[in-house]
Amino acid sequence: MAMLQVNDIHSYYGHIHALKGISLTVDKGEIVTLIGANGAGKTTTLKTISGTMHPRHGAITLDGEHIEGLPPHAIVMRGIGQSPEGRKIFGALTVQENLEMGAYARTDKPAIARDLDFVFTLFPRLAERKFQLGGTLSGGEQQMLAMGRALMTHPRVLMLDEPSMGLAPVLVEAIFETIQKLNQEGTTILLIEQNAAKALQVAKRGYVIETGQIVLQDTAENLRKSELVRKAYLGEM
C-alpha cells in the first residue's frame, strides 16, 4: 500500500482547469520525482496535496487516510512537510527561529531538539549562521534553510518544490547529494523539478507532467532512456 496516494485529482484556478486527473503514488522510503515544463502543473499538484488548494474531484490519501479537503495546517500535522518553490524563508527571522517555526505544530520538546540537531548536522552552514537573519543568507543557504525548516515539521513525506532553482551548479550538486542522503536515512521524498537530468539521477521512479496530465510514468532509469524525456527534458537531439 502506497504511503501517499493521489488519485485522479482535478484542480481549478477559477475556470481554468489546471490539473486534469493527476494520479501518482509515493511508497515509503522512495524518492519519486515529478518533472515537467513551466506551467505544466507541478506546483499546482503540490499545492493540492498540501491543502492550499482543494481538488474539485479526486482523492488524496496518506497511509490510507483521506486528506483532500483538509486545511493546510491539518495536513502538515498528519505528516506532509514541504519546502516551497522559491524557498520563501522568513527573512526577518534568524536561522534558528526559522527552523523552530517549522516545529510550530509540534509539542514534544525533546524530539524537536533532536530534529534541530539533525538539521544542523545535515547543514553545518546553518549551524554557523544560527543567529543570522534568514534574509541575509545566500541563495544556497536559503535553500538549505527551507529544507531544514520542512524537516522540522518531522514529515512522513517531504515535498521539495524545485530545490535547484536559481542555484549555481556546484550548489545544485550539493543539494541533490543532501536529498539522497536524507533518503538513505529513511525520509520519503516527493521531488518536483525542472532539472530532469538531476532529478532522475536521484529518484527511484518518476512522473512526467504536461498541461495538467501525467503523460509518462516509469522507473527513473527507464525514463532517462525514453525518447520523450530525452528530447523534451534532457535536451538531447
Next chain:
Amino acid sequence: MKATSNADLWLAVKIGLIGGIVVVAIALEGMIQAFSPRDIVGGVITMGQTLLLVTLLATAYIAVSRGESHQPMRALVNGAAAGVVVNCLLVVLIWLGAFLPLGAMFLNATPQLYDLLTLGLGPLTGTLFLLIAGLVVGAIAALIYLLPPQVRRAVLIALTTVLLMGVLQDLVTVTLSNFDAFTPITKFLYAQNGLSIAGALTILIAVGVASYLWSQKSAQVQARIDRLPPTRQRALRWTSILISIAILLLLPKILGLYLSEVLDNVGLYLLMGLGLNIVVGFAGLLDLGYVAFFAIGAYTVGVLTSPELGRAIITDSWWLALPFAVIVAVLAGVLLGIPVLRMRGDYLAIVTLGFGEIIRILVGSDFLRHWLGGSQGVLLIAKPEVGPIKIINPPEFYYLFLGGCLLVIFISMRVKNSRLGRAWMAMREDEDVAQAMGIELVATKLMAFGLGASFGGLSGAIFASKLGSVYPHSFNFLVSVNVLSLIIIGGMGSIPGVIVGALALVGLPELLREFAEFRYLFYGAALVVMMLTRPEGLVPEARRRIELEEFREEGGESPPGADAPVLKPAGQP
C-alpha cells in the same frame, strides 16, 4: 581635491537656498509676527528671532555635515556660505517688499515684518546686518559640527534644553508653582517674559556639562552593572522598576490639572496604540478602521449606564459595564475578522476603513436613535467608583488609564513571546508559508483581531466615562489614522515604541499649544522629517532595526557573509 571642495561649496549654496526658502515661507506665514511678543531669553531674543536662528543654524549644519571634505577651513567656509545664502533670500524678500506691493498677495508681508527682520535698522543697515549674521551663524554651525562628537552632542542637547525651557515657560512655571520650595528657582530661571539671562546660562552650562559627563561615564556605569552578580542585577532591575512605578503614581500630583489631562489623552491613545499594535505590528494586518472598536467600547458603556435614553437604566456601575464593553468589542473584532480572512494588505485596509465608517454612521443614525442616541449622543454616563471614591477629575482618571495601560502592556509582552506571538510573526512574514508550517490561519487571525479589539473596547469604556457622554463625531477616521501614525512613529511591533509614539504624537501637540494655529504645521513638518531620517521608528523592534540597517547598507542586496548582523535570543552567549 579642488573638485570636491568646489562641489561641497555648491552643495552648501543649494542647501542654503532650501533653508532660505523655508525661512521666507516662515516669514510670510506670519510666524515671526505671531511669535515676536514672546521672549525666549528675556530682553535678548524673541521666539520669532529664535525660529529664524534655529532654521539658519540647522541649514548651515546640514550643509556642512553633507560635505565630502573634512578640512576645518572648508567646513567654516561652507557653513558661512550656507548661512549667507539663507539670509540673502530674506534680504531679497525685504527689498522686493520695499518696491513691490507684496502685501496684496501675502497678508503678512507688511512693513512691520520687514522691521522685525532687520531689527528696525532700516533696509540698508538691515541688509548688512542680515548678511553678517548669516555669515557668523553659519560659521558657528560649522564650529559646532567640528567639535568632538561627545562635546557636540552635549552642546546640542544644552541648546535644545534652553530652547524648550523658554518655549514651555508657562507650563513649567505653572507646574513649579505647585510647590513652594521651587519658587526661588522659578524666580531665578525666569524673567517676566522668557528666561532670565542668568537662568539661561545656568541651564546651558548645567545641562551641557551633565550630558557631557554622562556620555563619558555611561559606558563605565553599564560595564559596572554588567559585572555585578546576577542576584544584584535583578535587585537593581526591580528597584528601578519600583522607582519608575512610584514616579508614575506621583505624576499627577507633580504635574497638576492641565498636564494630567494631557497624560490622560496619552493614556487613551496608548491603550488604542497597543491594541492596534497587536493587529498591525504583530500580525501584520493593516487595519484602518480601528476607531470602530473604540466607539463600540464607549457606546456599550454609554448605553448600559446612561439614564438618558428614555428607558429604565440597566446598571449604574461602570465596573459592571466594563466587561460588556470589552466583550462586545471582541465580538465585533471577530465579526470583522471573518469576512476579511482572505484579504491582505491594501484590500484589507479598505474593508476595515469601511467598517470604521459604518460603525460611526450607525451610532449617529436616526434609525437607531432610540437605542444609541443618534447625533445627540449619549449623556450622563456613569463614573467609576473605587470603594468610596468616585473617579471624576483628570488626575483621578490618570490612575485608571495607568492601570489599564500597565495591564495591556503586560498582556502585550506576554503574548508577543508566546506561541501565538510566533504564529503572528510567521503570518506577518508570509501567510502561505506560515500555513505550510502548520499554523492555523483562521484562528490566528481572529485572535489578533479579537485581542486588538478588546484593548480598543477598554479604552473606549474609559473614554466614555471620563467625558460622561459620547457623540458620533468623536469617532471619526482621523482617530484611526492617529493611532496608526503613533505606532509607525514609535516603531512597528515594538511595545516601548508605542509608548514613545503616544507621548510624541499625543503629548507633543498639547505642549506645542504655545504655537497656537501654527502647531500642526510644526507637527506635520516633524512627521515628515522623522519618516525621512528614522523610517524604522523612534524605538524600533530589534528585528526590524537590523533588517532596515541591512537594507540601507547593502542597498537591498542580501550579503552572504559571516559579518552580517546577528539577533541572539536572550540568554545566549
